Amino acid sequence: MRFEPSLLDQIRARLPISQVVGRRVTFDKRKSQPARGDFWACCPFHKEKTSSFHCDDRRGIYHCFGCGATGDHFKFLTETEGLTFPEAVERLAEEAGVTLPKPDPRDREREAVRVDLAGASELAAKFFEQKLRSPEGKPARDYMLKRGILEKTSIEFRFGYAPDERDALKRHLIQNGVTEETGVAAGLLIKPEDGRPSYDRFRGRLMIPIHDERGRVVAFGGRTLDPEGQPKYLNSPETPLFHKGTMLFNVHRAREAAHKSGTIIVTEGYMDAISVYQAGIRNVTAALGTAFTEDNIARLWR
Protein backbone atom coordinates (compact mmCIF):
# COMPACT_ATOMS: atom_id res chain seq x y z
CA MET A 1 0.00 0.00 0.00
CA ARG A 2 1.27 3.48 -0.92
CA PHE A 3 0.75 6.51 1.26
CA GLU A 4 0.18 10.09 0.11
CA PRO A 5 2.90 12.50 1.27
CA SER A 6 0.20 14.81 2.66
CA LEU A 7 -1.02 11.99 4.86
CA LEU A 8 2.46 11.43 6.26
CA ASP A 9 2.80 15.18 6.86
CA GLN A 10 -0.48 15.17 8.74
CA ILE A 11 0.77 12.42 11.06
CA ARG A 12 4.09 14.23 11.61
CA ALA A 13 2.24 17.47 12.33
CA ARG A 14 -0.11 15.99 14.89
CA LEU A 15 2.38 13.86 16.74
CA PRO A 16 5.43 15.51 18.29
CA ILE A 17 8.47 13.43 17.39
CA SER A 18 9.61 13.73 21.02
CA GLN A 19 6.60 11.62 21.96
CA VAL A 20 7.64 8.84 19.58
CA VAL A 21 11.31 8.99 20.50
CA GLY A 22 10.60 9.57 24.20
CA ARG A 23 9.37 6.04 24.61
CA ARG A 24 12.80 4.68 23.83
CA VAL A 25 15.11 7.25 25.38
CA THR A 26 15.26 9.33 28.55
CA PHE A 27 15.63 13.01 27.74
CA ASP A 28 18.43 14.94 29.38
CA LYS A 29 16.54 17.39 31.62
CA ARG A 30 19.39 19.89 31.93
CA LYS A 31 20.09 20.18 28.24
CA SER A 32 16.52 19.93 26.86
CA GLN A 33 14.13 22.85 26.45
CA PRO A 34 10.68 21.26 26.13
CA ALA A 35 8.93 24.61 25.65
CA ARG A 36 10.92 25.08 22.44
CA GLY A 37 10.44 21.47 21.31
CA ASP A 38 14.14 20.93 21.78
CA PHE A 39 15.22 17.62 23.34
CA TRP A 40 18.54 15.91 23.98
CA ALA A 41 19.27 12.33 25.06
CA CYS A 42 21.87 9.61 24.91
CA CYS A 43 21.66 8.10 21.45
CA PRO A 44 19.70 4.86 21.10
CA PHE A 45 21.77 3.92 18.04
CA HIS A 46 25.24 4.04 19.54
CA LYS A 47 26.74 3.74 23.02
CA GLU A 48 27.52 7.02 24.75
CA LYS A 49 27.51 8.68 28.15
CA THR A 50 26.78 12.29 27.17
CA SER A 51 23.71 13.37 25.21
CA SER A 52 24.50 14.01 21.58
CA PHE A 53 21.19 12.78 20.21
CA HIS A 54 18.95 15.70 19.29
CA CYS A 55 15.21 15.54 18.77
CA ASP A 56 13.51 18.58 17.24
CA ASP A 57 9.71 18.85 17.48
CA ARG A 58 9.50 21.91 15.25
CA ARG A 59 11.21 20.21 12.34
CA GLY A 60 9.93 16.73 13.23
CA ILE A 61 13.33 15.09 12.97
CA TYR A 62 15.99 13.50 15.12
CA HIS A 63 19.70 13.68 14.54
CA CYS A 64 22.67 12.23 16.40
CA PHE A 65 25.82 14.37 16.38
CA GLY A 66 27.79 11.32 17.50
CA CYS A 67 26.95 8.64 14.95
CA GLY A 68 25.00 10.60 12.36
CA ALA A 69 21.73 8.67 12.74
CA THR A 70 18.97 10.87 11.40
CA GLY A 71 15.33 10.55 10.40
CA ASP A 72 11.69 11.21 11.09
CA HIS A 73 8.88 9.51 13.06
CA PHE A 74 8.54 6.59 10.70
CA LYS A 75 12.22 5.95 10.33
CA PHE A 76 12.62 5.91 14.09
CA LEU A 77 10.17 3.00 14.38
CA THR A 78 11.58 1.07 11.44
CA GLU A 79 15.09 1.51 12.86
CA THR A 80 14.42 0.75 16.52
CA GLU A 81 11.66 -1.84 16.30
CA GLY A 82 12.27 -3.39 12.92
CA LEU A 83 8.78 -2.49 11.67
CA THR A 84 8.18 -2.19 7.95
CA PHE A 85 7.34 1.27 6.68
CA PRO A 86 3.59 0.55 6.22
CA GLU A 87 3.46 -0.91 9.73
CA ALA A 88 5.09 2.21 11.16
CA VAL A 89 2.60 4.39 9.27
CA GLU A 90 -0.34 2.35 10.52
CA ARG A 91 0.80 2.49 14.10
CA LEU A 92 1.53 6.22 14.15
CA ALA A 93 -1.64 7.10 12.21
CA GLU A 94 -3.63 5.44 14.92
CA GLU A 95 -1.71 7.24 17.63
CA ALA A 96 -2.16 10.58 15.86
CA GLY A 97 -5.86 9.97 15.23
CA VAL A 98 -5.37 10.18 11.47
CA THR A 99 -7.65 7.92 9.42
CA LEU A 100 -5.89 5.98 6.69
CA PRO A 101 -7.74 5.89 3.35
CA LYS A 102 -9.82 2.79 2.78
CA PRO A 103 -8.38 0.39 0.26
CA ASP A 104 -10.48 -0.10 -2.88
CA PRO A 105 -13.38 -2.61 -2.69
CA ARG A 106 -11.49 -5.39 -4.42
CA ASP A 107 -8.69 -5.05 -1.87
CA ARG A 108 -11.31 -5.16 0.83
CA GLU A 109 -12.83 -8.34 -0.54
CA ARG A 110 -9.44 -9.98 -0.66
CA GLU A 111 -8.74 -8.76 2.86
CA ALA A 112 -12.07 -10.21 4.05
CA VAL A 113 -11.07 -13.63 2.69
CA ARG A 114 -7.71 -13.34 4.41
CA VAL A 115 -9.33 -12.41 7.72
CA ASP A 116 -11.64 -15.40 7.36
CA LEU A 117 -8.73 -17.74 6.75
CA ALA A 118 -6.76 -16.21 9.61
CA GLY A 119 -9.76 -16.70 11.92
CA ALA A 120 -10.03 -20.37 10.92
CA SER A 121 -6.28 -20.86 11.41
CA GLU A 122 -6.39 -19.29 14.86
CA LEU A 123 -9.34 -21.48 15.82
CA ALA A 124 -7.42 -24.55 14.66
CA ALA A 125 -4.32 -23.46 16.62
CA LYS A 126 -6.35 -23.21 19.82
CA PHE A 127 -7.97 -26.59 19.14
CA PHE A 128 -4.58 -28.26 18.65
CA GLU A 129 -3.14 -26.58 21.77
CA GLN A 130 -6.00 -27.81 23.88
CA LYS A 131 -5.68 -31.36 22.48
CA LEU A 132 -1.96 -31.40 23.30
CA ARG A 133 -2.78 -30.91 26.97
CA SER A 134 -5.60 -33.47 26.99
CA PRO A 135 -5.07 -37.22 27.68
CA GLU A 136 -5.10 -38.03 23.95
CA GLY A 137 -2.15 -35.66 23.39
CA LYS A 138 0.23 -37.92 25.32
CA PRO A 139 2.12 -39.27 22.25
CA ALA A 140 2.88 -35.69 21.22
CA ARG A 141 4.00 -34.72 24.73
CA ASP A 142 6.26 -37.81 24.84
CA TYR A 143 7.79 -36.82 21.52
CA MET A 144 8.50 -33.26 22.75
CA LEU A 145 10.17 -34.68 25.83
CA LYS A 146 12.37 -36.89 23.64
CA ARG A 147 13.33 -33.87 21.50
CA GLY A 148 14.16 -31.84 24.60
CA ILE A 149 11.42 -29.26 24.04
CA LEU A 150 10.63 -27.56 27.35
CA GLU A 151 7.08 -26.90 28.47
CA LYS A 152 7.57 -23.14 28.34
CA THR A 153 8.93 -23.37 24.79
CA SER A 154 5.96 -25.46 23.70
CA ILE A 155 3.65 -22.82 25.17
CA GLU A 156 5.50 -19.91 23.57
CA PHE A 157 5.54 -21.60 20.15
CA ARG A 158 1.96 -22.78 20.62
CA PHE A 159 2.65 -26.45 19.99
CA GLY A 160 -0.43 -28.59 19.55
CA TYR A 161 -1.70 -32.03 18.75
CA ALA A 162 -3.88 -33.05 15.80
CA PRO A 163 -5.93 -36.06 16.93
CA ASP A 164 -5.58 -39.24 14.91
CA GLU A 165 -9.15 -39.06 13.64
CA ARG A 166 -10.68 -38.45 10.24
CA ASP A 167 -12.46 -35.19 10.97
CA ALA A 168 -12.01 -34.05 14.60
CA LEU A 169 -10.87 -30.58 13.52
CA LYS A 170 -13.50 -30.34 10.79
CA ARG A 171 -16.28 -30.92 13.32
CA HIS A 172 -14.76 -28.33 15.65
CA LEU A 173 -14.49 -25.74 12.87
CA ILE A 174 -18.07 -26.26 11.72
CA GLN A 175 -19.39 -26.09 15.28
CA ASN A 176 -17.68 -22.72 15.53
CA GLY A 177 -19.14 -21.28 12.36
CA VAL A 178 -16.28 -21.91 9.93
CA THR A 179 -17.57 -23.26 6.62
CA GLU A 180 -16.10 -26.33 4.97
CA GLU A 181 -15.07 -24.10 2.07
CA THR A 182 -13.06 -21.82 4.37
CA GLY A 183 -11.47 -24.84 6.07
CA VAL A 184 -10.34 -26.13 2.67
CA ALA A 185 -9.11 -22.69 1.55
CA ALA A 186 -7.12 -22.34 4.78
CA GLY A 187 -5.40 -25.65 4.02
CA LEU A 188 -6.86 -27.33 7.10
CA LEU A 189 -9.23 -29.69 5.31
CA ILE A 190 -8.85 -31.77 2.16
CA LYS A 191 -11.77 -32.20 -0.21
CA PRO A 192 -11.32 -35.29 -2.41
CA GLU A 193 -12.15 -34.76 -6.07
CA ASP A 194 -14.35 -37.88 -6.22
CA GLY A 195 -17.02 -36.28 -4.06
CA ARG A 196 -16.28 -38.08 -0.79
CA PRO A 197 -16.62 -35.87 2.32
CA SER A 198 -13.75 -33.61 3.25
CA TYR A 199 -11.39 -34.62 6.07
CA ASP A 200 -8.60 -33.20 8.28
CA ARG A 201 -5.29 -32.64 6.53
CA PHE A 202 -3.33 -33.15 9.76
CA ARG A 203 -3.97 -36.35 11.74
CA GLY A 204 -1.92 -37.89 14.55
CA ARG A 205 0.71 -35.15 14.37
CA LEU A 206 2.55 -32.76 16.63
CA MET A 207 1.43 -29.37 15.35
CA ILE A 208 3.59 -26.26 15.09
CA PRO A 209 1.85 -23.06 14.00
CA ILE A 210 3.56 -20.86 11.44
CA HIS A 211 3.02 -17.14 11.95
CA ASP A 212 3.27 -14.25 9.54
CA GLU A 213 5.30 -11.12 10.26
CA ARG A 214 2.45 -9.68 12.28
CA GLY A 215 2.28 -12.76 14.48
CA ARG A 216 -0.94 -14.19 13.06
CA VAL A 217 -1.18 -17.97 12.61
CA VAL A 218 -1.29 -18.54 8.86
CA ALA A 219 -0.24 -22.18 8.45
CA PHE A 220 0.98 -25.26 10.27
CA GLY A 221 3.78 -27.75 10.22
CA GLY A 222 2.92 -31.21 11.47
CA ARG A 223 5.43 -33.86 12.62
CA THR A 224 4.14 -37.41 12.39
CA LEU A 225 4.15 -39.37 15.65
CA ASP A 226 3.99 -42.73 13.92
CA PRO A 227 7.53 -44.10 13.40
CA GLU A 228 6.40 -45.46 10.02
CA GLY A 229 4.38 -42.37 9.15
CA GLN A 230 4.99 -40.52 5.87
CA PRO A 231 5.79 -37.77 5.26
CA LYS A 232 7.70 -37.07 8.45
CA TYR A 233 6.89 -33.36 8.20
CA LEU A 234 3.73 -32.12 6.55
CA ASN A 235 3.21 -28.41 5.92
CA SER A 236 0.08 -26.51 5.01
CA PRO A 237 -0.30 -25.95 1.26
CA GLU A 238 0.04 -22.50 -0.31
CA THR A 239 -2.97 -20.35 0.57
CA PRO A 240 -3.79 -16.64 0.20
CA LEU A 241 -2.12 -16.26 3.62
CA PHE A 242 0.78 -18.63 3.30
CA HIS A 243 3.59 -18.27 0.78
CA LYS A 244 6.30 -20.85 1.34
CA GLY A 245 8.78 -19.24 -1.00
CA THR A 246 8.83 -15.89 0.78
CA MET A 247 7.83 -16.56 4.38
CA LEU A 248 10.19 -17.60 7.13
CA PHE A 249 9.45 -19.44 10.33
CA ASN A 250 9.67 -17.40 13.55
CA VAL A 251 10.20 -14.05 11.84
CA HIS A 252 7.83 -12.16 14.14
CA ARG A 253 9.80 -13.28 17.21
CA ALA A 254 13.26 -13.02 15.68
CA ARG A 255 12.82 -9.60 14.15
CA GLU A 256 13.78 -7.33 17.03
CA ALA A 257 16.77 -9.45 18.08
CA ALA A 258 17.95 -9.70 14.48
CA HIS A 259 17.62 -5.98 14.10
CA LYS A 260 19.61 -5.23 17.22
CA SER A 261 22.42 -7.66 16.51
CA GLY A 262 22.50 -7.10 12.76
CA THR A 263 22.69 -10.85 12.18
CA ILE A 264 20.20 -13.61 11.63
CA ILE A 265 20.57 -17.37 11.79
CA VAL A 266 18.68 -19.52 9.32
CA THR A 267 18.21 -23.21 10.07
CA GLU A 268 17.03 -25.88 7.69
CA GLY A 269 13.93 -26.89 9.60
CA TYR A 270 11.70 -25.29 12.18
CA MET A 271 12.46 -27.87 14.88
CA ASP A 272 16.11 -26.78 14.71
CA ALA A 273 15.10 -23.13 14.87
CA ILE A 274 13.02 -23.84 17.96
CA SER A 275 15.96 -25.61 19.67
CA VAL A 276 18.28 -22.69 18.90
CA TYR A 277 15.69 -20.24 20.20
CA GLN A 278 15.23 -22.32 23.34
CA ALA A 279 18.99 -22.13 23.93
CA GLY A 280 18.62 -18.33 24.18
CA ILE A 281 19.54 -17.27 20.65
CA ARG A 282 16.54 -15.26 19.55
CA ASN A 283 17.54 -14.09 16.08
CA VAL A 284 16.80 -17.40 14.39
CA THR A 285 14.46 -18.32 11.55
CA ALA A 286 13.95 -21.30 9.27
CA ALA A 287 13.00 -21.62 5.62
CA LEU A 288 9.60 -23.16 4.99
CA GLY A 289 9.83 -24.34 1.42
CA THR A 290 12.12 -27.11 0.30
CA ALA A 291 14.69 -24.56 -0.82
CA PHE A 292 16.01 -21.31 0.51
CA THR A 293 14.97 -18.85 -2.17
CA GLU A 294 16.11 -15.48 -3.42
CA ASP A 295 12.84 -14.08 -2.03
CA ASN A 296 13.77 -15.45 1.39
CA ILE A 297 17.03 -13.55 1.23
CA ALA A 298 15.29 -10.37 0.10
CA ARG A 299 12.97 -10.65 3.05
CA LEU A 300 15.86 -11.21 5.45
CA TRP A 301 17.53 -8.04 4.25
CA ARG A 302 14.39 -6.12 5.04
Ligand SMILES: [Zn+2]
Ligand atom coordinates in the same frame (compact mmCIF):
# COMPACT_ATOMS: atom_id res chain seq x y z
ZN1 LIG B 1 24.22 8.09 17.78
